[in-house]
Amino acid sequence: MECFADTQEPMCTFDCDAEGEPMKNRPDIDPAIATASLMVRREPRGSQSRLEQSAHLALDREIARSVPLARTLQGLGHLWRSRPNKMSQDELPSLWQSSQKADSYDAFLSHTWWTPGYQKFLSLLLRSYWHFAVLSFAVTCLGIVIMYVFDILPMPLTFAAEFAQWRYEIPCGPWATISGFVVSLLTLLSAPSFPCQRFAVFMDVACIHQTDMRLRERGIYSIGGYMTVAKELRILWSV
Numbered sequence: 001m002e003c004f005a006d007t008q009e010p011m012c013t014f015d016c017d018a019e020g021e022p023m024k025n026r027p028d029i030d031p032a033i034a035t036a037s038l039m040v041r042r043e044p045r046g047s048q049s050r051l052e053q054s055a056h057l058a059l060d061r062e063i064a065r066s067v068p069l070a071r072t073l074q075g076l077g078h079l080w081r082s083r084p085n086k087m088s089q090d091e092l093p094s095l096w097q098s099s100q101k102a103d104s105y106d107a108f109l110s111h112t113w114w115t116p117g118y119q120k121f122l123s124l125l126l127r128s129y130w131h132f133a134v135l136s137f138a139v140t141c142l143g144i145v146i147m148y149v150f151d152i153l154p155m156p157l158t159f160a161a162e163f164a165q166w167r168y169e170i171p172c173g174p175w176a177t178i179s180g181f182v183v184s185l186l187t188l189l190s191a192p193s194f195p196c197q198r199f200a201v202f203m204d205v206a207c208i209h210q211t212d213m214r215l216r217e218r219g220i221y222s223i224g225g226y227m228t229v230a231k232e233l234r235i236l237w238s239v
Contacts, residue, residue: 077121
């Protein structure tokens, strides 16, 4: 399948136009814009192409940038839910400014912009911070049990435990379940803001310039180099 680079959509060396239709078949697109959007597909000037020189596997240290994974998950995954093709030219530079220079990556995040951002946000959030949610749930339930023991919280419900020769009605309450769920959910959503170890990742929309065509081209051609200095590759797969 041949895909066409779109100046309004990141990582279109891998993905087609966001609407699912190549730009060359869309008469509603201005020819000048369509021509400019294909510039990233042209081979670099010189006696040899980047592929022949294996330059696509070299790290372009001048523009190599990373973004903390936690930052991509803050604001309910604002970076994942944002669509660059819907942003103005004044808003796009903020994506680049959210990243900083880097020499290596803890993980290279591979994904498609066809997948809704909230799905990738939830996947990365649970993968990275599930232990915070479990710990907060356990601590909350322990606190509720202690309050039960000292009669601080009422137990309005009963549980009938029947055995062969006797029957017990055990008082209980919904507080552990309700409080545990609420606290663990809030902890999970706020965990990206906790001061913890920095996990630097490559996220295309933040680490490849979205407005400067020259920097954008260099960034796209350097994707192979970025992957060579990443400790792991995470593929956000969706069906």
